[in-house]
């Protein structure tokens with residue numbers, strides 16, 4: 399999962415643009431992340447937007463397969479943090495939805511050393527969480 403994620407970021411973002419993927423699990427085993435999905439998106443150095451058609455197809459596809467999205471993961475050019483836009487436009491607004499940001503367009507080590515993880519709280523706000531509390535890196 400982690401190798402695949404970094405591979406998408408590097409080939410799609412090419413060190414020049416942001417890129418985003420989703421980490422999915424099966425609804426019966428929500429904690430086991432089993433699939434990486436790379437959306438069709440537009441991207442610049444400072445932002446990205448997912449294609450509407452891709453999103454609608456994605457929702458029906460994962461519903462049919464009883465999958466759910468647990469994380470969105472995206473890159474930033476330099477430091478990893480959650481911008482106001484990131485806060486305002488996550489893929490979904492469910493409590494427990496997680497957003498991971500990878501610094502340096504994912505050109506650094508294939509690890510989460512300087513990454514930033516935040517989670518939607520029951521009141522709808524975002525709260526930073528320790529990566530080791532939500533991800534075990536053998537996934």
Ligand SMILES: [Zn+2]
Pocket residue numbers: 406407410411416417418436439
């Ligand atoms: Zn991409």
